[in-house]
Amino acid sequence: MANADNAGLDGLITSPLSRRGFVMTSLISGLTVATTRVEAQVIHTDATGIEAGEVKIPAADGPMPAYRAVPEGAGPFPIVLVVEEIFGVHDYIKDICRRLAKAGYCAVAPELYARQGDLSTMTDPKIIIRDVISKTPDAQWIGDLDATAxxxxxxxxxDPARLGVMGWCRGGRAAWLYAAHRRDLKAAVAWYGPIRGERTDIQPRTAGDVAAEIHAPLLALYGGADTGIPPASVEEARDKAKQAGKTVELVIYPDAPHGFHADYRPSYRKEPAEDGWNRALAFLKAHGVG
Incomplete structure (x- = not known):
């Protein structure tokens, strides 16, 4: 298993990680408080025909809170690791897990920032980025995703033989990096994940840095009106991957802003969100996660 030998972690682990207890011991109830308004078009997926709820996952330093949704029945079902935005595993991320379960997947969203801060109480995205996101080592959340799988x-x-990952915003960056880490990953889907960014001792590589090293085909879903992620940067990462013989399928929705899949925010755009979702499910199945 990848978590047994750290396969693919070269360049991500720079020093032994100090272990700390979990600040968040349970998930956010409701939607994130770090948004000024909640839109009326919030999607709610019921739990008919699936098993869904909060779980605890054994991690290196204690039980990690997570949300799991899986079809009823014996299985085994293909696994999709769901990677949150910067706002925690709140109702939007939980609903995504239920949507995936309805499509036949075992979907699990671990709270990857549970050691660094209590996102259920944080209202300012800038503070979340400064105090939580920037202080979360890449090697830590990569190990947590391995533990989740x-x-x-x-x-x-x-079914460990049918493993995929799907992430949004910062989780989209994670999809790129995890695809460069996990050798047995079958497919990855990155929803508007940052390609560039500051490199630090605990976050030493960007998604663009690892584009040529991905082990799994990757679907990249981005907005042409995203003011924080230039389409040219994503095209550069795609071309870098293709030059190395890797598979990256890039879709840019010309008028979509950042967060166009987030139905609880004003950034939501129904048509690209639905088209991207259908493409994501088709991509997973086409590459062995289905």
């Missing part, structure tokens, strides 16, 4: 296979009716 192992747990899904052993305790949640997941």
């Amino acid at each position: 192992a747990w899904a296979a052993s305790a949640a009716k997941g």
Whole structure:
């Protein structure tokens, strides 16, 4: 298993990680408080025909809170690791897990920032980025995703031979990096994940840096009106991957802003969100996660 030998972590681990207890011991109830308004078009997916709820995943330094949704029945079902935005595993991320379960997946969203801060109480995105996101080592959340995949296979009716990852915003960056880490990953989907960014000792590489090293085909879904992620940077990463013989399918929605899939925010755009979702499901199945 990847978490046994740190396969693909070269360049991400720079020093032994100090372990700390979890600040968040349970998930956010409701939607994130770090948004000024909630839109009326919020999607709610019921739990009919699936099993869904909060779980605890054994991590290196204690039980990590997570949300899991899986179809009823014996399984095993293909696994999709769901990687949150910067706002925590709140109702939007939980609903995505239920949507995936309805499509036949064992979907698990771990709270990857549970050690660094209590996102249920934080209202300012700038403070979240400064105090939580920038202080979360890449090697830490990569190890947590490995632990989540192992747990899904052993305790949640997941099939480890059909493993995928899907992430939004900062989680989109994670999808790129995890695809460069996990050699047995079948497919990755990045929703408007940053390609560039500051490099630090604990976050030493960007998504663009690892584009040529991905082990799995990757679907990149981006907005042409995203003021923080220039389309040219994503095209550069795609071309870098293709030159290395990797598979990256890039879709840029010309008029879509950042966060166009986030139905609870004003950035939501129904048509690209639905088209991207259908493309994501088709991509997973086409590459062995289905």
